[in-house]
Amino acid sequence: MLKLERVSKFYAGEGVVASGFSKVSLQFDKGEFVAITGESGSGKSTLLNVISGLDSFEEGEMYVDGMPTSGFSGQDMEEYRKKYIGNIFQTFNLINSYTVYQNVELVLLLAGYKKDEIKDKVRDIIKKVGLSEYERTKASKLSGGQKQRVAIARALARETPIIVADEPTGNLDSKSAADVIKLLHDVSEDKLVIIVTHNYDQVEPYVTRKITMHDGKVVEDRKINQAKAETNGNEAFVPSNPGTLSPASTARLGARNTFNLPAKFFLLLFVFIFLCGGTFMAYSSFKNLGAVGAGSGYTNFFSEARADRIVVTKADRSLFTDSDYEKLASIDNVKAVEKEDLLMDTAIVFSNDDIGYYINAAPAKASDYEDMLVAGRMPEADDEAIFLFDDDDAYLSDSAMDMVLDKVSQTYDNNSGTGYSDMKIVGYGHLSDEMLEYLDGSTNWIDGIAGFTDEKLLDIEMAQAAGDSSVEIRTGDRILTMENYGYFNLTVGPSVKEGQVILPEDMAQIGGDGYKDATEITVRAENPFEVKDVTLQIAKTYNQQNVGTVVGVKDFEAVSGNIYISRADYEKLFGDLHYQASVIADDVQDIGSLETAIEDAGFDTFYINKAYTSSNASMTAILNTFRTLILAGVLIVLFFVSYFITKLIFKSRNSYFSIARMLGATRENCAALLRWDMFIVFNIAFAIVAALVIGAGEALYPAPGILISLAGYIEAKDYVILYAVLCVMAILLAARYARQMFRKTAMNAHKEEV
Numbered sequence: 188m189l190k191l192e193r194v195s196k197f198y199a200g201e202g203v204v205a206s207g208f209s210k211v212s213l214q215f216d217k218g219e220f221v222a223i224t225g226e227s228g229s230g231k232s233t234l235l236n237v238i239s240g241l242d243s244f245e246e247g248e249m250y251v252d253g254m255p256t257s258g259f260s261g262q263d264m265e266e267y268r269k270k271y272i273g274n275i276f277q278t279f280n281l282i283n284s285y286t287v288y289q290n291v292e293l294v295l296l297l298a299g300y301k302k303d304e305i306k307d308k309v310r311d312i313i314k315k316v317g318l319s320e321y322e323r324t325k326a327s328k329l330s331g332g333q334k335q336r337v338a339i340a341r342a343l344a345r346e347t348p349i350i351v352a353d354e355p356t357g358n359l360d361s362k363s364a365a366d367v368i369k370l371l372h373d374v375s376e377d378k379l380v381i382i383v384t385h386n387y388d389q390v391e392p393y394v395t396r397k398i399t400m401h402d403g404k405v406v407e408d409r410k411i412n413q414a415k416a417e418t419n420g421n422e423a424f425v426p427s428n429p430g431t432l433s434p435a436s437t438a439r440l441g442a443r444n445t446f447n448l449p450a451k452f453f454l455l456l457f458v459f460i461f462l463c464g465g466t467f468m469a470y471s472s473f474k475n476l477g478a479v480g481a482g483s484g485y486t487n488f489f490s491e492a493r494a495d496r497i498v499v500t501k502a503d504r505s506l507f508t509d510s511d512y513e514k515l516a517s518i519d520n521v522k523a524v525e526k527e528d529l530l531m532d533t534a535i536v537f538s539n540d541d542i543g544y545y546i547n548a549a550p551a552k553a554s555d556y557e558d559m560l561v562a563g564r565m566p567e568a569d570d571e572a573i574f575l576f577d578d579d580d581a582y583l584s585d586s587a588m589d590m591v592l593d594k595v596s597q598t599y600d601n602n603s604g605t606g607y608s609d610m611k612i613v614g615y616g617h618l619s620d621e622m623l624e625y626l627d628g629s630t631n632w633i634d635g636i637a638g639f640t641d642e643k644l645l646d647i648e649m650a651q652a653a654g655d656s657s658v659e660i661r662t663g664d665r666i667l668t669m670e671n672y673g674y675f676n677l678t679v680g681p682s683v684k685e686g687q688v689i690l691p692e693d694m695a696q697i698g699g700d701g702y703k704d705a706t707e708i709t710v711r712a713e714n715p716f717e718v719k720d721v722t723l724q725i726a727k728t729y730n731q732q733n734v735g736t737v738v739g740v741k742d743f744e745a746v747s748g749n750i751y752i753s754r755a756d757y758e759k760l761f762g763d764l765h766y767q768a769s770v771i772a773d774d775v776q777d778i779g780s781l782e783t784a785i786e787d788a789g790f791d792t793f794y795i796n797k798a799y800t801s802s803n804a805s806m807t808a809i810l811n812t813f814r815t816l817i818l819a820g821v822l823i824v825l826f827f828v829s830y831f832i833t834k835l836i837f838k839s840r841n842s843y844f845s846i847a848r849m850l851g852a853t854r855e856n857c858a859a860l861l862r863w864d865m866f867i868v869f870n871i872a873f874a875i876v877a878a879l880v881i882g883a884g885e886a887l888y889p890a891p892g893i894l895i896s897l898a899g900y901i902e903a904k905d906y907v908i909l910y911a912v913l914c915v916m917a918i919l920l921a922a923r924y925a926r927q928m929f930r931k932t933a934m935n936a937h938k939e940e941v
């Protein structure tokens with residue numbers, strides 16, 4: 188029994204209160220077939236919506252089986268609708284992308300039935316409305332009459348005691364309309380059926396009661412054909428006993444919704460690819476900025492802190508042998524092993540005061556670059572060099588050509604200070620792309636490569652070894668160091684014999700008696716690996732007056748502090764060059780595992796780049812904050828752009844959700860369906876983007892540069908992080924969309940859609 192007592196419905200809007208209907212008192216019983224008629228705007232639909240629980244009322248009381256409903260919460264109302272009401276609409280409200288079977292099945296799944304247990308039931312009902320042969324046909328392909336039959340099947344499926352139909356034949360031709368009304372009558376024995384119609388003649392043969400409305404009031408309420416009515420007065424309804432959508436059904440429906448609108452699917456996929464791609468890019472440039480940060484700083488000992496360089500020493504500090512180099516070269520991810528490792532930290536500066544500039548070059552064996560020479564000739568003497576550079580660099584090519592013609596001065600810029608000598612560039616050439624790329628990784632601001640004779644290159648390398656060593660001069664119990672004496676410079680004097688030394692006089696006189704009369708000194712050179720002593724006879728001393736005859740240089744200031752020894756003794760002190768090597772990594776991103784692999788092979792490693800970074804901790808901290816902020820900002824922007832596009836795309840789903848809600852889907856059901864939909868598309872998009880990035884990284888296809896550089900910074904664990912972050916974003920997108928969808932009541936959402 189359904190009873191309305193002086194119920195009124197008002198619409199408040201823009202200052203005026205419109206009345207849907209007012210002070211309506213009616214009672215409906217099981218078994219009645221009621222027609223409500225009246226002109227347009229008289230309040231029929233509004234009354235029906237209040238009875239169906241789709242709309243609230245402001246005044247009076249509605250009782251269901253004696254239970255007052257004015258105190259119902261939204262959830263109580265949904266429960267009431269699910270248990271009691273089956274709706275049929277003028278506009279059918281089918282899910283057009285679902286088949287007939289799926290439309291009927293949906294309402295049962297929403298009522299908590301399991302997919303497998305309802306197969307027969309769904310088929311039976313479809314048979315009852317005469318649509319068996321259309322079971323697999325999409326609703327959009329049906330005629331109006333057929334659509335309304337599906338709607339009737341759907342209203343019957345849940346076995347609710349009340350069926351409410353608002354102008355069910357309004358969109359049908361008269362033949363179909365008559366069929367539909369007959370069907371509705373035939374299948375609804377025992378139920379209370381309330382039909383709103385403005386075509387009373389159509390329903391007349393079946394009705395047990397006619398209610399006429401006018402201007403929001405009931406003006407006529409007449410029982411007809413009472414013989415047909417099986418009303419028993421106050422008999423209670425038998426409500427259906429609905430459960431709730433199961434997780435398995437949610438997932439299945441979510442998957443169905445993902446794919447059954449191809450346009451929506453591809454648009455959404457596109458948005459998610461954009462979101463995933465954007466996030467990958469933001470994340471890799473976040474990591475890239477970290478790597479850039481690592482390049483801003485310096486170390487004292489090593490000037491070349493390139494990111495792909497690992498300095499290697501032997502655990503026992505002995506010199507490297509050929510088999511050590513081979514062992515290193517055979518390790519995974521090793522691009523090259525630099526035997527002449529010390530040269531990496533040496534940058535040669537060619538300068539020419541007449542032209543007024545200088546260029547920086549990495550020293551190398553000229554013979555390795557012979558085939559790159561485009562002008563001039565190879566160096567033949569130790570004071571000759573060739574220069575190789577980027578032929579696209581106009582500034583350099585002009586300068587180099589000028590320099591070929593001119594004598595230029597040269598200095599090796601290493602940690603020991605400087606040693607100038609006159610050099611001549613006798614040829615120049617152009618570097619290969621591969622070589623240029625390699626130079627790009629240098630932290631030494633290298634313009635090109637300087638090629639020297641083997642002999643000269645050895646001098647340069649020994650000078651670097653000397654620079655890396657601390658040198659002491661010992662005599663008796665006196666020890667002179669840079670700290671307690673000041674600047675001195677051990678250097679090769681061409682005329683000095685092996686076992687002898689030429690000292691500056693002031694050095695000989697300093698330090699009192701013990702040193703003054705000394706006839707020999709011991710030079711001790713100590714690098715991080717070994718200590719070497721050489722004892723030398725003091726052959727001569729020089730001062731401002733005799734510097735010309737003793738040393739052969741007129742300018743005393745230029746040489747003061749120089750200690751001249753023989754080439755042979757110099758080699759004894761600094762000639763052991765191979766106590767250290769450098770490994771160049773192929774893949775910088777994997778440098779950590781390469782380091783471990785080298786250590787596992789029995790070597791010690793030093794990754795300068797890391798020390799380089801930490802030497803500049805506060806700068807790094809600022810940069811880290813900055814790049815984190817950028818990443819967060821980009822992600823937020825990506826999220827909202829995706830949200831607004833998604834919202835537009837999901838407009839095509841609004842009617843789906845408003846229909847689902849009218850069929851008994853709860854807010855959580857809809858949110859879960861949406862989550863599945865987005866989650867599935869997100870996974871596909873993620874897989875596509877990840878495959879593109881991995882494929883580009885592995886060079887499986889010719890990819891644009893941006894993809895390749897992106898791929899470089901993303902390691903296995905990053906995919907996990909990105910998946911987690913993006914998954915959360917996809918779910919937040921779904922949640923946000925669901926929230927805005929539920930701001931409206933089911934009815935308003937529906938009215939807006941229709």
Ligand code: ADP
Pocket residue numbers: 198199200205206207208225226227228229230231232233234
């Ligand atoms: P019927 O179905 O008999 O044609 P309705 O029930 O749709 O009439 O409308 C009854 C009255 O309520 C009309 O005056 C109509 O303008 C008003 N009305 C219906 N829905 C709304 C609404 N959402 N906002 C304001 N007024 C409404």
Ligand code: MG
Pocket residue numbers: 231232233
């Ligand atoms: Mg109406």
